[in-house]
Ligand code: B12
């Protein structure tokens with residue numbers, strides 16, 4: 001079959017809009033590669049309703065396949081509605097976290113033919129095979145469709161048992177005008193259950209790893225193609241210290257020369273400081289870590305399973321091993337700790353720490369999460385304008401402060417935590433310019449945005465949207 005796969009062209013993406021250009025969602029590339037391996041003709045593009053016709057004319061697909069996160073769902077929704085009207089013969093399918101959890105609403109909004117609930121690499125080719133045989137309503141768990149007044153195949157989210165042999169993502173999957181940079185996935189899922197994160201709900205706590213040998217051979221192949229810098233998309237690359245140490249062994253033994261960034265956790269860093277030194281020696285240049293809050297009760301409620309002492313220790317280790325580190329902070333807790341005093345206490349905590357980069361977001365109840373279910377049950381979700389689920393808006397009703405006050409606090413918190421660094425801002429900026437984490441142009445945008453929103457009371461979120 002001829003399949004056109006679409007990653008939404010978004011102006012939304014929070015601080016990501018400081019990066020240039022759009023990115024094709026990695027999950028979509030995996031399902032594209034799986035379909036290609038099953039013998040289908042696939043092309044991946046970035047599009048929205050305004051330019052989709054151009055691509056439909058160019059590629060003449062029989063099936064449109066889409067992916068999105070919650071904040072970009074409105075883009076694919078509008079695209080689907082238009083395609084259903086203008087090209088009623090075209091079959092359509094959508095997947096990703098948002099579609100998985102909100103499949104009923106997605107169908108009602110768009111009339112999409114199929115919704116993939118879960119991982120698509122196995123079930124998508126199965127659906128394609130059935131469609132080629134003329135069977136439009138196959139029994140494939142996770143490949144949801146609506147027929148005779150009810151949904152079929154929707155009982156559970158499908159997760160693969162084994163991710164050792166994921167399909168290979170190659171340059172030729174994407175249309176020539178879009179940029180390509182390989183990302184590495186060594187594991188999927190996460191054994192933790194943070195209340196605000198949709199990973200645990202999506203993967204039901206399942207955590208699967210690929211062998212070091214397979215991951216290294218994939219990296220070697222990408223190096224041969226001319227790539228040197230890789231981003232591990234694992235939710236937490238370092239969960240399994242034995243795996244990570246073995247990875248470092250193999251990279252050292254084979255003398256491989258590349259750089260990589262990854263995500264980790266405070267507790268893992270505290271338990272394995274030497275492992276992080278080894279990771280730096282094998283090319284790790286950026287580690288991102290969620291702290292979220294310095295208020296013990298909030299960490300507890302979030303099931304973050306870390307404490308303030310560990311946070312301080314992990315920061316010391318990161319500063320010592322000499323890697324660039326990026327920490328996440330959340331404004332808001334969703335419960336009685338949403339007061340001016342506690343929010344102030346959290347900002348002061350972050351100001352007091354010798355952190356590297358800090359990314360601050362407003363607590364957002366993503367569908368499927370414990371937080372979403374709790375706030376929904378308490379009738380405290382303010383609205384379902386999904387484009388505002390971008391971690392820059394407060395979409396829930398806080399208990400002890402107004403949602404607008406939390407939103408106004410975001411740029412102020414940024415200014416305060418960065419200015420609190422004092423002279424340490426200078427080496428941080430030099431480091432970020434050197435490793436291209438931030439370019440002079442992006443820095444100028446960031447300073448201008450923070451300055452204008454802070455002193456001229458402009459809307460921070462609008463300032464961050466990408467120009468068309
Ligand atoms: C890396 C990453 C990014 C990168 C994306 C880079 C890229 N090229 O993909 C960057 C930094 C750009 C990013 C930005 C954002 N991200 Co992000 N990101 C991730 C992360 C850590 C990994 C994504 C990934 O590659 N996953 C691996 C792939 C294989 O999994 P997948 O996407 O779910 O795809 C599988 C299935 O869902 C399904 N599937 C998906 N699409 C389709 C389509 C079809 C047709 C089919 C059949 C199946 C299918 O099959 C796929 C293969 O198994 C995830 C967490 C996670 N583990 O998913 C968060 C995550 C996706 N991000 C999230 C968020 C909130 C954001 C931002 C909104 C944050 C912000 N404001 O800055 C932006 C949105 C940007 C945008 N415009 O889309 C949330 C989304 C929650 C939600 N419900 O919306 C997640 C889940 C993190 C979390 N813990 O909550 N992100």
Ligand code: SF4
Nearest residue numbers: 190192193194197235
């Ligand atoms: S926030 Fe990180 S540690 Fe917590 S469940 Fe999500 S991926 Fe796992």
